Amino acid sequence: MRGVRERPERATIALGDPMRRILAKVGLGAAVLALATAVAGVVAVRRSLWPPRSADVTVPGLSAPVEVAFDRFAVPHVRAASVADALAAQGTLHARSRLFQMELARRAASGRLAEMLGAAAVPVDVRMRRWGLHRAAARQLDELDGESLSMLEAYARGVNAALSSRGAAGLAPEFLVLRAEVEPWRPLDSVATMLLLQMDLTDAASVELGRARELRALGVARAADLWGWSPAQVREWIPPDLAAAGGIRVLGGEEPGRGGGASNNWAIAPSRTRTGAPLLANDPHVGVANPSTWYEIHLVAPDFEVAGASFAGAPGVLIGHNADVAWGVTMSMLDDQDAFRLRLDAGGRREEVGGEWLEVAERKETIGVRGAASRELVTRTSRHGPVIREEGGESIAVAWTALRGRSVFRSFAALNRARTVEEAAQSFAGAESPGLNLVCADRRGHIRWQVAGVPPRRGAGAGRLPAPGWDERWEWRGFESFAANPTALDPPSGFVSTANHDPFAEGDAPGPGFPGEFAGPWRVRTIRRALAARSDWGVEACVRLQLDEGNGQARALLELLRPTLVGLQTEPARRLLSWDGVMSAGSREALLWAEFLRELGKRVGGDEAESSGLSRTPIGGAELLRLLGGGLDARWWDDVSTAGTEDARAIVAASLAAAAARAGEAAWGDRHRVTFRHALGGVPLLGGLFDRGPFGVGGASPTVNATWHPAQGGGFPVTGLPSLRFVADLGDWDRSVLTLPLGQSGHPFSPHAGDQTGDWLAGRMHAMPWSAAAVEAATVSRVRLVP
Numbered sequence: 001m002r003g004v005r006e007r008p009e010r011a012t013i014a015l016g017d018p019m020r021r022i023l024a025k026v027g028l029g030a031a032v033l034a035l036a037t038a039v040a041g042v043v044a045v046r047r048s049l050w051p052p053r054s055a056d057v058t059v060p061g062l063s064a065p066v067e068v069a070f071d072r073f074a075v076p077h078v079r080a081a082s083v084a085d086a087l088a089a090q091g092t093l094h095a096r097s098r099l100f101q102m103e104l105a106r107r108a109a110s111g112r113l114a115e116m117l118g119a120a121a122v123p124v125d126v127r128m129r130r131w132g133l134h135r136a137a138a139r140q141l142d143e144l145d146g147e148s149l150s151m152l153e154a155y156a157r158g159v160n161a162a163l164s165s166r167g168a169a170g171l172a173p174e175f176l177v178l179r180a181e182v183e184p185w186r187p188l189d190s191v192a193t194m195l196l197l198q199m200d201l202t203d204a205a206s207v208e209l210g211r212a213r214e215l216r217a218l219g220v221a222r223a224a225d226l227w228g229w230s231p232a233q234v235r236e237w238i239p240p241d242l243a244a245a246g247g248i249r250v251l252g253g254e255e256p257g258r259g260g261g262a263s264n265n266w267a268i269a270p271s272r273t274r275t276g277a278p279l280l281a282n283d284p285h286v287g288v289a290n291p292s293t294w295y296e297i298h299l300v301a302p303d304f305e306v307a308g309a310s311f312a313g314a315p316g317v318l319i320g321h322n323a324d325v326a327w328g329v330t331m332s333m334l335d336d337q338d339a340f341r342l343r344l345d346a347g348g349r350r351e352e353v354g355g356e357w358l359e360v361a362e363r364k365e366t367i368g369v370r371g372a373a374s375r376e377l378v379t380r381t382s383r384h385g386p387v388i389r390e391e392g393g394e395s396i397a398v399a400w401t402a403l404r405g406r407s408v409f410r411s412f413a414a415l416n417r418a419r420t421v422e423e424a425a426q427s428f429a430g431a432e433s434p435g436l437n438l439v440c441a442d443r444r445g446h447i448r449w450q451v452a453g454v455p456p457r458r459g460a461g462a463g464r465l466p467a468p469g470w471d472e473r474w475e476w477r478g479f480e481s482f483a484a485n486p487t488a489l490d491p492p493s494g495f496v497s498t499a500n501h502d503p504f505a506e507g508d509a510p511g512p513g514f515p516g517e518f519a520g521p522w523r524v525r526t527i528r529r530a531l532a533a534r535s536d537w538g539v540e541a542c543v544r545l546q547l548d549e550g551n552g553q554a555r556a557l558l559e560l561l562r563p564t565l566v567g568l569q570t571e572p573a574r575r576l577l578s579w580d581g582v583m584s585a586g587s588r589e590a591l592l593w594a595e596f597l598r599e600l601g602k603r604v605g606g607d608e609a610e611s612s613g614l615s616r617t618p619i620g621g622a623e624l625l626r627l628l629g630g631g632l633d634a635r636w637w638d639d640v641s642t643a644g645t646e647d648a649r650a651i652v653a654a655s656l657a658a659a660a661a662r663a664g665e666a667a668w669g670d671r672h673r674v675t676f677r678h679a680l681g682g683v684p685l686l687g688g689l690f691d692r693g694p695f696g697v698g699g700a701s702p703t704v705n706a707t708w709h710p711a712q713g714g715g716f717p718v719t720g721l722p723s724l725r726f727v728a729d730l731g732d733w734d735r736s737v738l739t740l741p742l743g744q745s746g747h748p749f750s751p752h753a754g755d756q757t758g759d760w761l762a763g764r765m766h767a768m769p770w771s772a773a774a775v776e777a778a779t780v781s782r783v784r785l786v787p
Contacts, residue, residue: 051076051781059092059161059785061154066785068093071778073766074744074752077298084154086301087315089785091158091185094295098312098746099163100172101291102193103182104679105313109192110134114375115368116180122375125367130379132386132403133199137192140407144191148410152187155315159185172747174680191407193313198402198434200286204337204463205398207517212466215242217612225633226618228626237464239474262519262706262720263330264546265439266497266527267447269490274538277731278441281542282319282328283722285706290676290692291746291753293723294319296738298770306416307768309724309738312746314409316416319726321736324419326728327440330498332451334435335515336402338458338476340384340469342395351382352470358383384469384476397469399476401456405432411452421448421489428452429482435516437498443730449496451485451503455514462515480514495531499524499704520622522552522702539735542727546704547763553621553702554593555581560628564652572596572660585669585698594668594700594716595659597621602712603651607641616712621702669696672709674718676742676754690748695761697721725765734774737765 051070059066064081066089071077076093080086094102107113111128113121128134141149168175168182175182215223220243224234234243263284270276286293294309297317308320319328343352350357361381366374380387382397385404389396414427424440425448435453456463457480460473467474486509488496501524504513530545531537558565558576565573572592579589604627605619619627619636626632628648639646674697678690697718699707709716721741729735741760745752759766769778 051783053781054783056784056786057092058165058787059088059158060164060787061157061161062088062785062787064787068783068785069775069779070781070783071766071769071775072780073296073756074750075296075298075768077300077769077775077779079300081301083301083304084150086299086304087151087154088158088161090297090299090310090315091155091160092162092785093158093297094310094312095159095162095185096166096171097744097750097752098291098295099168099182100174100679101746102159102185102189102313103168103172103175105193105196106185106189109137109189109196111365111367115370116178118370119372122367122369126375126377127388129365129367129377130386130388131199131398132379132381133192133195136403137188137195137407140195141188141191143406144410148407148413149187151315151413152190152409155190156185156187173749177680190314191409194311194407194409195402197311198408201331201434202336202400202402204335204517205339205400208337208339208464208466209396211464212242213614214618215465216245217614218608218618222608222633226623228631233462236460237462239461239465239468239471241468242465262500262523262701262708264497264499264523264527264704264706265328265330265437266495266531266542267326267328267439267441267449268531268537268542269447269494270445272494272531272535272537273731274536275729275731277443277729278326278445278447279537279539279542279730280321280326280328280439280441280447280728281546281726282330282439283546283725284319284328284330285708285720286723287720288674288676288718289723290678290681290690290742292740292742292744294740295744296740296768298768298775304417307733307736307770309726314412316412318412319724321728321730321733322416322418323443323733325421325424325440325442326730326736327415327418327424327438328726329439329452330437331500332435332437332453332498333500333502333516333518334451334453334455335463335517336433336435336453336455337398337400338384338456338463339466340382340397340399340475341466342382342384342387342397342469344395348380348390348395353383353475354470354472360387382469396466399456401433401435401453401479404476405479406430408434420444421446424448425450425452425487432479437500437503439496439498441728441730446490447496448490449486449488449498449508451487452482454479454482454485456480464515486513493532494535495528497524497527497531499527520553520702523704523706526550526552526704539727539729539737543725543737543763543765546722546725546727548704549583549698549700550704551581551583551590551593551700551702553625554583554597554700557597557621557625557628560625561652564649565656567649568653568656570653570656572656576656583668583698583700583703585672585696586667587698588663588665588667590668590698590700591666591671592659592663594672595663596656597624598712599655599659599662600624600652603639603655604636607639608636611640620711667696668698668716672697672699672707672716672718674707674721676757678748680748692742692754692757695757697761722760725760725763727765733770734767736768736770738768739765 062085066080069077078089111125114125265282268279297310298307306317306322308317363379365377384397385399387397408431411428411431418424421440421442433453438450441447456476457478500519501521502518503509583590601619605617609617637648673694675693681691699705701708707718708720726738740756743752743755769775
């Protein structure tokens with residue numbers, strides 16, 4: 001893994017937990033809340049009828065009526081006379097089901113949450129204003145071609161039609177509780193929310209700052225040992241001033257970046273399928289979200305038909321298929337951000353670069369605050385990018401491909417129209433970000449893997465630590481070429497697959513490759529072993545593989561620990577030795593393993609962390625593998641807080657005993673539970689009406705059915721999971737399947753807000769009707785959108 005540790009803690013694009021904390025502080029009185037609850041109940045009755053059995057709904061700007069057929073899961077099948085009408089219909093449908101989710105996202109992207117939520121949201125707005133997503137979105141919008149802009153305008157017309165006909169409170173009861181109004185939707189909002197989505201799927205700058213803390217705490221030699229860096233890498237990757245100073249001071253507060261997740265995708269060639277047609281599977285894993293991250297839709301217009309998962313706030317489909325091509329994406333884990341340490345003058349208005357003092361761009365911004373005076377803020381942009389941190393005499397700017405590059409919207413719009421895997425891959429030739437593993441298949445029988453997004457061209461270093469912003473040798477010098485990105489077309493193996501892994505270390509592509517914060521290889525190895533083992537793959541088999549809970553990392557660690565565990569001769573040791581390594585919800589051994597892994601990491605690295613000022617142990621599963629295999633200094637075993645010298649056997653024995661005591665007789669699903677928390681879940685009197693769960697689930701970050709939890713703390717609450725599961729059958733689109741964790745609706749009282757949860761928990765999928773006959777057979781209600 002090239003010295004990069006797995007980072008299981010990820011955040012969610014739904015902004016759920018931060019919004020819960022903010023809304024709990026908004027200060028609404030009990031009487032107002034009670035009244036809002038009663039009114040919301042009335043609205044809920046009306047909204048629960050959506051989609052109605054039949055109705056005509058006015059959408060100004062349509063060129064002709066649009067027919068919408070809903071299946072039993074409220075998935076809309078839209079038939080329109082033009083692409084513009086289809087996208088306007090999509091905007092209306094998104095607004096009617098997900099308006100509150102959309103409003104939170106666009107306000108977060110523009111740093112305007114406090115206008116609606118009050119003073120508690122000011123810190124979030126300050127952070128987002130500093131990052132400047134709204135400025136980057138405005139530039140990207142100006143650079144879009146006419147066709148892309150027309151698509152965004154059509155979508156916005158549809159959103160605004162729903163908003164003007166029903167009002168915000170008539171579409172989402174959250175606006176009743178907050179007594180908030182909603183402005184018309186703009187194309188700019190779609191571009192900005194897509195940037196927010198990208199921001200949630202990378203944490204490269206955060207990783208750099210974390211390494212800088214470890215460098216300061218441990219020193220160069222110990223840190224390099226921890227990271228697995230060679231002497232040459234130490235010389236090339238650690239800025240000389242950081243090596244001499246021992247890292248940077250520990251900056252408090254939230255680190256930049258909110259983190260991505262774990263995702264899988266694969267495509268299987270006709271030679272390995274039961275039907276002789278390709279199959280494609282994708283299960284993107286992100287933070288727990290309520291409502292669901294995705295909204296399923298099927299759009300039909302002349303020379304345009306697409307079905308799959310859309311993102312509420314933008315037109316088209318991000319994951320799915322059209323009449324000719326199916327596609328799925330995972331994050332490539334490309335290192336797309338760099339933190340730069342700045343030397344500013346006393347006033348903070350100039351920065352040193354190459355021995356000269358250059359002006360720092362300043363902007364005075366006003367943050368509106370509901371119920372309080374507005375706040376004034378000065379945001380700065382350095383030569384390298386926005387200044388995101390000014391604290392304790394240290395200033396940090398961030399360079400990010402998404403802020404410097406073009407909007408990815410045009411790429412997804414082209415992908416929706418692709419007719420071959422070549423066209424699908426080339427859809428992303430004009431986008432610098434995000435870093436994606438695009439896997440696609442076409443009905444001609446071809447499959448392809450293509451890395452999308454391009455790395456920055458760095459002058460020095462490899463983006464592993466915060467760079468000296470005053471030294472021109474370390475700054476970015478444009479972007480690498482898309483043509484140099486790894487790709488594979490119809491490989492001899494008969495399949496392509498990705499799982500956020502290092503494609504260079506796993507032999508997918510030649511050369512040293514690009515820097516990345518890659519996930520471990522366990523998921524992709526499980527997938528590839530399964531794909532290679534048979535030649536009769538079908539949709540059901542792909543679904544079963546998505547549900548695989550075998551923990552390859554646990555099995556590898558247990559094999560190295562076997563001699564020690566055999567020698568202990570304790571009941572917990574015997575249980576782990578006989579365990580099959582499957583993280584099923586009902587497994588007592590899976591919980592014992594999770595407690596043991598956490599305890600072992602704490603006992604190996606927690607003493608060094610405490611003595612050096614780190615907030616937590618730097619040792620996780622990847623480091624333990626290296627330690628047990630001899631690739632990490634054996635002195636890590638010793639507890640430096642004691643007078644004696646502990647060896648591996650003593651630490652393993654103590655860790656296992658403590659883990660067994662905590663696990664008791666409980667099973668993994670008893671402690672590994674997911675609660676789908678709504679942004680209003682923390683508001684008094686109302687919270688219980690919005691949250692869903694908890695539900696016990698299986699899986700872990702190294703399993704194909706990936707779930708993850710905080711690295712430390714009590715219990716193992718799930719913070720990330722499969723945000724959808726999708727399998728496309730290119731031999732017959734009607735055999736394609738999909739499921740969401742909750743449901744289509746974002747309205748908390750809708751019957752479709754959680755009607756897919758049971759299927760998602762059980763691993764069941766619903767069909768994606770495509771043909772006219774299949775759509776007709778699945779239809780339970782109809783709506784006609786009229787001009």
